[in-house]
Amino acid sequence: LSDRLTSTFKNLRSKGRLSEADIDATVREIRRALLDADVAVTVVREFTGKVRERALSAEVSGALNPAQQVVKIVNDELVSVLGGDQRPLRFAKTPPTVILLAGLQGAGKTTLAGKLAQHLREKGHTPLLVAADLQRPNAVTQLQVVGERAGVPVFAPHPGAQEGAEHLPGASAGDPVAVARDGVATARSRQHDVVIVDTAGRLGVDAEMMQQAADIRDAVQPDEILFVIDAMIGQDAVTTAQAFADGVGFTGVVLSKLDGDARGGAALSVASVTGRPILFASTGEKLTDFEVFHPDRMAGRILDMGDVLSLIEQAEKAFDADQAEAMAGKLVSGEDFTLEDFLVQMQGLRQMGSMKKMLGMLPGMGQMREAIENFDEREVDRIEAIIRSMTPGERNNPKIINGSRRARIAKGSGTTTTDVNQLLERFAGAQQMMKQMARGGGMPGVGGMGR
Numbered sequence: 001l002s003d004r005l006t007s008t009f010k011n012l013r014s015k016g017r018l019s020e021a022d023i024d025a026t027v028r029e030i031r032r033a034l035l036d037a038d039v040a041v042t043v044v045r046e047f048t049g050k051v052r053e054r055a056l057s058a059e060v061s062g063a064l065n066p067a068q069q070v071v072k073i074v075n076d077e078l079v080s081v082l083g084g085d086q087r088p089l090r091f092a093k094t095p096p097t098v099i100l101l102a103g104l105q106g107a108g109k110t111t112l113a114g115k116l117a118q119h120l121r122e123k124g125h126t127p128l129l130v131a132a133d134l135q136r137p138n139a140v141t142q143l144q145v146v147g148e149r150a151g152v153p154v155f156a157p158h159p160g161a162q163e164g165a166e167h168l169p170g171a172s173a174g175d176p177v178a179v180a181r182d183g184v185a186t187a188r189s190r191q192h193d194v195v196i197v198d199t200a201g202r203l204g205v206d207a208e209m210m211q212q213a214a215d216i217r218d219a220v221q222p223d224e225i226l227f228v229i230d231a232m233i234g235q236d237a238v239t240t241a242q243a244f245a246d247g248v249g250f251t252g253v254v255l256s257k258l259d260g261d262a263r264g265g266a267a268l269s270v271a272s273v274t275g276r277p278i279l280f281a282s283t284g285e286k287l288t289d290f291e292v293f294h295p296d297r298m299a300g301r302i303l304d305m306g307d308v309l310s311l312i313e314q315a316e317k318a319f320d321a322d323q324a325e326a327m328a329g330k331l332v333s334g335e336d337f338t339l340e341d342f343l344v345q346m347q348g349l350r351q352m353g354s355m356k357k358m359l360g361m362l363p364g365m366g367q368m369r370e371a372i373e374n375f376d377e378r379e380v381d382r383i384e385a386i387i388r389s390m391t392p393g394e395r396n397n398p399k400i401i402n403g404s405r406r407a408r409i410a411k412g413s414g415t416t417t418t419d420v421n422q423l424l425e426r427f428a429g430a431q432q433m434m435k436q437m438a439r440g441g442g443m444p445g446v447g448g449m450g451r
């Protein structure tokens with residue numbers, strides 16, 4: 001599919017301006033790419049509509065070709081829907097900061113609780129995990145295991161469920177709302193600056209579960225409610241996200257299981273439908289498989305933009321090649337090769353830091369190779385100083401540089417007359433080489449190349 005996209009962009013590249021037909025063709029490909037990434041159909045429609053509108057009204061930029069312009073619009077729009085700049089976690093003015101996790105069963109809440117706890121602990125916070133999922137028999141134990149791995153204490157309702165488990169006598173073992181409330185109270189009294197409340201989920205959206213999450217929310221007044229969603233959820237992302245947005249409300253999203261092959265269309269669906277930013281991404285079962293969410297990277301993943309972006313790169317390279325060709329054309333004519341050109345050439349050599357290594361890989365570069373292997377970068381500074389100390393007349397016609405001129409140039413550039421002489425000799429040699437190339441159509445000492 002990205003091949004198709006690439007070829008569409010390639011077609012655009014050769015045209016001077018974006019026409020409506022061009023845009024529509026591209027938009028069709030983008031629509032397919034988004035559907036392929038499992039972005040919800042309604043979201044795809046809205047998104048491509050926006051892109052089309054922007055592309056139609058876009059000023060044709062001088063700096064970008066049409067394809068680059070479309071890519072830029074698509075990319076900008078994706079990044080913007082995905083949350084623009086990355087939003088950090090919001091901390092309460094008065095600790096503890098209360099973070100409530102919500103989402104379907106199996107979404108990755110408990111795993112995320114451990115990851116987030118470890119992440120915060122490493123940043124110098126003192127989080128407390130609260131096990132308010134009393135639905136599944138093993139949920140509390142699971143959080144305790146995760147907490148232990150993360151090096152973060154866990155507030156759990158059952159005394160003795162595990163050695164060292166937190167327990168507040170007032171907590172009613174069967175009531176998740178009470179556990180959550182007591183957990184936060186405990187965090188406050190023990191001066192934990194962050195509390196992460198893990199909650200129960202169901203396999204599908206369920207009124208009772210939603211009510212429980214809402215009750216916990218009302219009891220603990222969270223600073224952040226993070227909606228955890230499995231990136232593999234596909235087309236169901238919209239209904240699920242909408243149900244949680246209506247039932248509990250959330251301030252941010254965590255995308256889990258991004259290590260799978262899902263292209264992450266769910267990210268665009270959720271962000272677009274709820275307008276909530278995605279804060280983190282979960283990328284595996286280990287505690288360290290966790291990262292801060294980057295909208296720009298996600299944009300690339302959803303559109304499989306790697307190819308498209310490399311196309312932009314190619315376009316830029318082609319542009320550079322055009323310039324190089326123009327330069328080469330001038331050099332090959334041999335006549336107009338001036339000291340200025342010589343300097344540009346030398347500076348070009350300096351820019352290629354890996355030139356020596358590159359040449360090492362090419363066989364039979366003869367004189368060129370030798371010249372470059374002996375090339376000293378500081379030499380370029382000296383050459384530049386000397387050439388800058390010449391008058392325009394001298395640069396155009398070095399033959400007029402007599403003894404007194406040499407002395408003046410040496411003085412002005414902080415070099416010696418020997419340096420100036422050497423430079424002029426090298427230039428004469430280079431000029432000779434250019435003339436030879438112009439006549440023979442090949443690089444001296446480079447047998448068989450360019451034929």
Ligand code: GDP
Pocket residue numbers: 103104105106107108109110111112201256257258259260282283284285289
């Ligand atoms: P919860 O029901 O929302 O609390 O979900 P869990 O945290 O118990 O996770 C459900 C399953 O998904 C577990 O087997 C986790 O190990 C696994 N899981 C969670 N997050 C990720 C993730 O980012 N990548 C992968 N591959 N598996 C995950």
Ligand code: MG
Pocket residue numbers: 109110111133139198199
């Ligand atoms: Mg859980």
